[in-house]
Amino acid sequence: MSRKVINVALLGLGTVGTGVYKVLKMQQDDMEDKIGARVEIRKILVRNLKKAAAKIEEPELLTNNWKEILEDDSIEIVVEVMGGIEPAKTYMLEALKAGKHVVTANKDLVASHGQEVLDCAAENGRDFLFEAAVAGGIPIIRPLKQCLAGNHLSEVVGIVNGTTNFILTKMTQEGMEFAEALALATRLGYAEADPTADIQGLDAGRKMAILASIAFNSRVTFEDVITEGITHISAKDIRYARELGCVIKLMGLARNADSGIEVRVQPMLVPQDHPLATVNDSYNAVFVKGDAVGDAMFYGRGAGEMPTASAIVGDVFDIVRNILFHCTGRISCTCYKNIPVKEAEDIESRFFLRLHVDDRPGVLAGIASVLGNNNVSIAQMIQKHKDGDLAEIVVVTSKVREGNFNDAMMIVEGLNAVHKVSSVIRVYGGER
Secondary structure: OOOEEEEEEEEOOOHHHHHHHHHHHHOOOOHHHHHOEEEEEEEEEOOOHHHHHOOOOOHHHEEOOHHHHHOOOOEEEEEEOOOOOOOHHHHHHHHHHOOOEEEEOOHHHHHHHHHHHHHHHHHOOOOEEOHHHOOOOOOOHHHHHHHOOOOOEEEEEEEOOHHHHHHHHHHHHHOOOHHHHHHHHHHOOOOOOOOHHHHOOHHHHHHHHHHHHHHHOEOOOHHHOEEOOOOOOOHHHHHHHHHOOEEEEEEEEEEEEOOEEEEEEEEEEEEOOOHHHHOOOOEEEEEEEEOOOEEEEEEEEOOOHHHHHHHHHHHHHHHHHHHHOOOOOOOOOOOOEOOOEOOHHHOEEEEEEEEEEEOOOOHHHHHHHHHHHOOOOEEEEEEEEEEOOEEEEEEEEOOEEHHHHHHHHHHHHHOOOEEEEEEEEEEOOOOO
16 A cells, blocks of 8 residues: 555635644644545635635635636545535535545535435545534444444434533523523524524434434435424423423434334433433434344534544545545445335324313313323323412323324313413333
C-alpha cells in the first residue's frame, strides 16, 4: 500500500464545517500511520469569503465558485456540510458523476432524497457516506449496515434530538414548564432561534426515516414518519408519569412487524428501569433489538460542532482506506426489500390520558363504558386532585389499535361530564 495525499473539499464553513477543519488539523500527525495517507483540505466553498477568512489559517483555500471544486481532478472527496436540499443535492450528484466520493451530515436530504444519491453513487462506483446525519458523534449508521448485518432487526428506538431531551430533563428534574425550559435551552445554545424542527419532532422524524430504512432494508422517507412534538407536555404530566414509575421522553420508534413497518416520533412515558429513561440533558441514545445480538444501546453526544465533525472525519477516513485498496462503492443502498409502512390508525399503542371531569357518581363508569365499547381496555386509573366540582383523573390503557382509540376519544370528548381532555401521551413498552 503506497502512502499518498488525498485531497478533500469542504462545502460550507459553518459550525460543523469549522469542526471538520479543526478535527482534520488535530489528526495531521497520526493520519499516515492510522489510514495510510495524508488527508488535506484543498478547497472550501463558502458564500462570504471575508467572513470565512477569519475562521481559518489558510484563507487561500476559500472559494465561492463550485466549478473550481468540481473541475479539480485532484479533489477525490467532497464533504457537504452546507445543509438544506438545494444546491446541496445538485452538488452531490455532480460530484459523484465527476468521480468524487461524497460525505454529508445532511439528514434532511438523506431522509427525503437518499435513494437518488445512493443510486448515483452506485452507478459511478463511488462512496456516499452519512454517519453524521443521525445522532451526531454516535456511531449508528455503520453499525447497522455492517456490524449488525448478521441480524434481522425488529426495533430501533431512541432519543435522537438533544434539544427536546434537554427541555424534558429540565422539566423532570427542576419542575419547569415547557416555555421556561425552552427559554433556558435557547439561552444556553441548545435550541435554535427558530426551534420548530426540534420541538415539533421534525428533526427526529428525519433521523428515524434514515434509521428505519437501514435497519429494515426497506425504503422509508421522512414523509412516512408520524411526528408529534412536545409543546403540549406539562409539568403536571411529568409528575403523574413519575407516580406511574415512568419518565417522559421524545422517542423515535421504528418497529418491523409482520403487518409492516411503523415509524414515529412522539412523546412517550418510558419505564424508569429502561436504559433510555436515564438518558438526560442533550445526550442521545439509540436502542436496537436484533434476533442474534439481542439488545444493544449506543449512547453519546448527538449534535454539536466536534461530535458531528468526529463522525464526518470517520467517514472520510473510511473512504480513504477504500481508495487505497481500490474497493470503493462496496456498500451502497441496502434497501432491497419493499415492506409497507403502516398507517397511523393501524399502529397499536398504550395511552396515558389526563382528563377533567364532573366530580359525581357514574362519571368514571360512563367513560370506562365508552372505552370498552371501542375495545379500549383500562390498565390503570388514578384520581387524586379536585378543583371545585371537577375531578382530575388519569387513565392508562392497555395496548390498543390507534384507530379504535381515536374513535373512543371522539365520543369521550363529547360527553357532558368531560370538561377537558388535558393530555394524550403514548406509553412505551408492553402490557403491564
